Amino acid sequence: MFVKIKTLPNSNGELSYLGPSLDQGPLPALFYFALSAHDSLCLDPFNQPVLFMHQHFPTIRIFSMTIPGHEDNLPKENAINYWAENLQNGIDLISPFIKKVCATIDDLIKDHILIENKIAVAGLSRGAYIATLIGAKHPLCRHILGFAPLTTLNPLKEFQDLQTHPLLSSLNLMHHLDALSSKNLRYYMGTRDSRVGTHHAFHFITSLANYAYDHRRREGSFELILGNSIGLMGHGTSSEVFKNGIDWVAKCLL
Numbered sequence: 274m275f276v277k278i279k280t281l282p283n284s285n286g287e288l289s290y291l292g293p294s295l296d297q298g299p300l301p302a303l304f305y306f307a308l309s310a311h312d313s314l315c316l317d318p319f320n321q322p323v324l325f326m327h328q329h330f331p332t333i334r335i336f337s338m339t340i341p342g343h344e345d346n347l348p349k350e351n352a353i354n355y356w357a358e359n360l361q362n363g364i365d366l367i368s369p370f371i372k373k374v375c376a377t378i379d380d381l382i383k384d385h386i387l388i389e390n391k392i393a394v395a396g397l398s399r400g401a402y403i404a405t406l407i408g409a410k411h412p413l414c415r416h417i418l419g420f421a422p423l424t425t426l427n428p429l430k431e432f433q434d435l436q437t438h439p440l441l442s443s444l445n446l447m448h449h450l451d452a453l454s455s456k457n458l459r460y461y462m463g464t465r466d467s468r469v470g471t472h473h474a475f476h477f478i479t480s481l482a483n484y485a486y487d488h489r490r491r492e493g494s495f496e497l498i499l500g501n502s503i504g505l506m507g508h509g510t511s512s513e514v515f516k517n518g519i520d521w522v523a524k525c526l527l
């Protein structure tokens with residue numbers, strides 16, 4: 274399926290999007306993260322959620338920005354190593370990127386491109402980790418969708434020599450339970466994902482649900498939907514799972 278990707282320069286970096294022209298005014302929007310902005314929207318199979326939404330829910334704009342480790346044609350297979358190498362040198366690549374995306378969302382709201390209560394974030398693997406952090410940091414991102422989600426950096430082999438590094442602890446999603454307890458979050462994952470760890474996602478979701486219960490937060494919903502593992506290390510996602518996730522998030526936005 275051919276899609277026409279549009280690119281907007283902005284003060285917070287390059288922004289790519291797919292969907293209705295901006296001159297149509299504010300519309301529901303999904304921010305999707307997997308690789309670079311262009312590849313997240315164009316490269317199969319990473320862009321399958323994007324294609325499904327564009328085909329079946331054409332009134333929703335889909336935006337993307339290049340996540341750290343995918344700039345300047347860096348090899349996508351080395352992104353997590355790139356994160357770890359920078360962290361070892363005291364450089365946090367993640368937090369500034371989250372701030373940049375949140376600032377971009379604010380700019381698009383001011384420019385009457387987004388509808389304040391119709392914004393969702395989604396991602397694949399490390400993109401799901403990024404999307405969850407954005408959902409935690411931006412109060413208007415009410416809906417969070419993750420496929421094969423990375424939920425903690427600590428167990429990854431790339432970070433094994435950095436377990437006592439203070440920056441690593443600061444990037445843990447468990448620091449954001451309060452902000453996330455009022456959001457709608459849905460993860461899809463294989464039952465035996467040994468790359469990012471199915472049990473880590475389960476621990477995160479149950480911790481979030483317990484936090485919401487203990488603090489009487491009733492407005493959020495937190496789901497982990499497990500299915501058969503596919504792909505290398507069980508870290509794959511089927512087209513059917515992508516479709517199910519997009520159906521869910523589209524219903525949240527429309």
